[in-house]
Amino acid sequence: MGQLLSHPLTEKYLEYNDYKHVSQDQTSNITSADGNLVPHFYNCVGSMQGYRLTQEDAHLVLNEDKAIHVKFYDPFKNKMEQLKLSIFSLFDGHGGADCSNFLSGGHQHSAKKGIARWIAYSFERHQYGAYLDNDSDSLRPPNSKRAFRTLQGLITQVIKDAFMLQDQELYQHFANSSCGSTAVVAIIINNEFLYVANCGDSRCILSSKNLGIKTMSYDHKPQHIGELLRINDNGGTVSLGRVGGVLALSRAFSDFQFKRGVNYGKNKGHHQNAGIPPQEAQVTAEPDVLMHKIDFTKDEFLVLGCDGIWDIYSNKQLVQFIKYHLTLGVNLPGIITKLLDHGIAQANSNTGVGFDNMTAILVVLNNGGESLQDWYTKMKVRLERERGLQ
Template sequence: MGQLLSHPLTEKTIDYNDYQHRVSPQLSTLVPRFYNCVGSMQGYRLTQEDAHLVLNEESIMQVKFYNPFKETTQKLILSVFAVFDGHGGEDCSNFISGGGSNPKNGLAKWISYSFENHKYGAWKGDGPVNNSNGQRKFRTLQGLISQVIKDAFLLQDNELYKYFFNSSCGSTAIVTIIINGEYMYVANCGDSRCILSSKGNGVKTMSFDHKPQHIGELIRINDNGGTVSLGRVGGVLALSRAFGDFQFKRGVTYSYAKNKPKFHNVTHNGNTPAQESQVTAEPDVVMHKIDYKKDEFLILACDGIWDVYSNKQLCKFVKFHLTAGVKLDGIVTKMLDHGIAQANSSTGVGFDNMTVIIIALNKSGESLSDWYTKMKIRLEREKGLI
């Protein structure tokens, strides 16, 4: 393994967003700020097909959102963290992430658009769920926001079709949106994953992998004329939800208005709704209200990381090093080094691209140093060291 570890493809890119260079002391109280660290490594793949997105602090997203339950328009502040695991090339994942030059393009653009332009209503126990104008009504605000996020994913896939309809590239997505520093929505499309670490060795699964052999996925694939062999859609694709991969989205009609700057949503006058294609971009969405007394940090990562670590193992890995006083950038570096060291040519484990984001769930106004101290004392108490 010594020769492999010295290979240039194992070089890591670490973005440690500690925001220590910011000069505005009021920013952390006016705008939610979550310290984070992003680490990525190409590994032994020929190309790096992962991409990521961080909209936080100065790049945070602010949207105007109509709340039909209160019948008012509110300003929402969205912190967005995402990992995109491409396949068949890097084009799809880079496009969705905004390409680096403008991070508020790509999926971020459609998240903003969906929050500001939704036409959903509130169902308050009177009348049908869908009114005469076809407006869909929701019983809860959480359900409405979850649908808004799903709309953003389908709009992004619709835009991708214009550029990649004749390409075999695609990408998974694991996206965390924290609204006003209070509510967390995790949207998953594919087999990347998100977990939440809480006080007392708690590990909450915030997403569920979309694999073709899972019964709900298998039924949808079969209903659209597809097959699953060797755990792959059509014997090719090892996941059942993704952006792109239009060869597996038969009968879905995509539309683009030439005279308008925005794309229409997927139309349903084709044979197949976009949500029912063999491989769909519709995500599952899990909501969680943040409890700053208990919740500690989030981990988002592509399947290259989860091939090596289980949910509990990765959480323990981070906590072990926090107890030892290691900072987030050091933890991410060790995580990637350990992952590549597990490379096994028989199983393929450890040979994939690896990308991970650790997000500290610090309270408003809490410095990174305070968060480290709090975590170290808490973990030492849990281990009986103090």
């Protein structure tokens, strides 16, 4: 009997990060009951080209041994702090894979290239201050260019700065190209605070105990009223749900044909109407940023996916799909594989659903000292109780 080979359409790239190779001095220094070191945030990435002629998705995972460590000035405490940034991000390119690959830092997933470089740069070199109290407009330090009343607001602006700096760098490479990319970036600071920055229609959701699902991003579509107003104010139009009848997104990196009036510093002379803030362009790279303090007693996992995933699954359906297979004892690579296979099986030539590239990242929110096997066991018991099976 001959061997059954996988169909080319369903060939998948899987990256399973269980961190068994990480040495003791590279982890979070959290030990389990038996004294072994246990990493945070096990994860698995799955990607499928599907019916598309090319694969335009890219991703970036920087965690544990690859996590970014930055020196961050906290104006509320008036001191420097060391922050650990675990980054999980997904980039859905269009017009080619050049832009999405650039954002991911290339195949080496480098922290010194792409969006990771600018995130670290913005955290370390921000010039923001804090209001000393509610009755004072004094800034700390005195030369701060802007003040914030909360640390969360300051960090949100720092992340937005990173996106705008990245877009400025992209202009140097793709000013005359029609390529672009969405981005959804989940940043976990010191294993405690989750910030999700989204630009485009890739998405991130958080699954919690008792069927809880928290939307950590919002899709940026041209027909949404806030997006439509910005596009029209900048002289653009929306037809057939697309900017200029072409682009089905209202926010993205690159796509500089929709950013003609933006001032890119030394390159501003290339534009006839230099000086438009990048946030006001028809298509902007400015992200929405949402923050969540992780509660390891309730929060279970994160899912990041490109729009090809969300064409198939609703937020609720995807979480139910993952939890169902956790109940059956399927591991992370198995779940991601089934998720992608089920997605392409739904391909419909009439609607176009299921014909896009598909990429998903599943991130485990395991507590300090909780091994991956411990998390599997906890989830299986919890889900069986929720289903009334115990």
